[in-house]
Amino acid sequence: MIDQILQLDTEVFIYLNSLGTPTWDPFWLAYTSKFNWIPFYAVLLYLISRQMQLKGIGITLVMVALMILVTDQVTNLFKDGFVRLRPCHLAELIDGMRLVKATCGGRYGFFSGHASNTMAAAFFIGLTLKKRFKYMLYFLIIWALLMGYSRIYIGVHYPLDVVLGTLFGVITGTFFYKLNGFLIDKFNANTPKKTVA
Numbered sequence: 001m002i003d004q005i006l007q008l009d010t011e012v013f014i015y016l017n018s019l020g021t022p023t024w025d026p027f028w029l030a031y032t033s034k035f036n037w038i039p040f041y042a043v044l045l046y047l048i049s050r051q052m053q054l055k056g057i058g059i060t061l062v063m064v065a066l067m068i069l070v071t072d073q074v075t076n077l078f079k080d081g082f083v084r085l086r087p088c089h090l091a092e093l094i095d096g097m098r099l100v101k102a103t104c105g106g107r108y109g110f111f112s113g114h115a116s117n118t119m120a121a122a123f124f125i126g127l128t129l130k131k132r133f134k135y136m137l138y139f140l141i142i143w144a145l146l147m148g149y150s151r152i153y154i155g156v157h158y159p160l161d162v163v164l165g166t167l168f169g170v171i172t173g174t175f176f177y178k179l180n181g182f183l184i185d186k187f188n189a190n191t192p193k194k195t196v197a
Contacts (some may be wrong), residue, residue, distance in 0.1 A: 009160040013087055016152050016159065017097050024153075025100050032114065032150035044125050051132060056184045063183070064124065067176040071120050071169065075113040078164075084110040088155050100154040112157045112165035115148040119169025120176070127177045144169065 020028070030036055045064075049057050087093050088104035122144040126137030148166055151157035 005160070009158045010087070010093070013152060013158045014093070014097060016149075017087075017155055020098050020100065020153050028150045028153045029100060031146065032154055034114070041121075044129075047133070048125065048128055051129075052184075055187060059183050059187065060128070060180055063176050063180040064121075067120055067124060067172060068117060070176075071116050071172050072113060074168065074172075075111060075116055075165070078111050079106070079108040082110045083108050084158075084161075086156050087158055097155050099156075101156060105156050109157050109161050110164070111168065112148060112151050112161040114151050115144070115157075115162045115165030116169040116172065118144040118147040119166045120173035121169075123170055123173025124177045124180075127174070128180070 045061075048060060052060065085107060086104055086109035087097060088099045088101075089107055119141070122137070122140035126140040129136045144166070148157075148162035151162055152159060
C-alpha cells in the first residue's frame with residue numbers, strides 16, 4: 001500500500017513538474033525564495049500592530065518566532081526520521097524531470113518546510129486580521145498553496161511532501177493563533193486598569 005502511494009506520488013510529481021516552461025521559471029524561482037517575501041511579512045506585521053496595544057504586539061512577535069521555530073524543528077525531525085530523498089537526489093528521476101534550481105537542497109524532503117511555514121503564517125496572520133480584513137485568510141491560503149506548488153515546480157519536493165507540510169502548517173498556525181489570543185486575554189485580565197482621578 002505504501003509503495004503504491006509513493007509510486008503515485010512520484011507519477012504526479014513528474015506530471016506537475018513537467019508542466020513547467022523556461023518562460024515561467026524565473027517567476028517560480030522568485031516566488032519560492034523566502035527572502036523575496038520579507039517586505040510582504042513586514043507589511044502583514046505592521047497591519048497586526050495597528051490593531052494591538054504594545055504589550056500585545058510583544059506577545060504576538062514572540063508567538064510568531066516560536067511558531068516558526070517549532071515548525072522548522074518538527075519539519076527537520078520528520079525529514080531525518082523518514083529519510084525520504086528529494087526527487088532531485090534520485091538518479092532514476094533526474095533525467096526525466098526539471099530541476100529549475102541551481103542546487104537541489106538538503107538530501108531529504110519529507111515534509112516541505114516551505115509549505116509548513118507559509119501555511120502556518122497564513123493561518124496565524126489571516127485569523128489575527130480576519131476582523132479588519134474579511135478575505136485576508138483566503139488570500140493568504142492561496143499564497144501559501146502557491147508556495148507549496150512552487151516547490152514541486154522547481155523540482156525539490158514531491159506533492160505528498162507539500163500536502164503533509166501544508167496540513168502541519170494549518171495545525172501549527174491555528175494552535176499558535178489560539179495560544180496567542182489566550183495569552184493576550186490573560187495579560188489584559190491581569191493588567192490593572194487606570195483609574196481617572
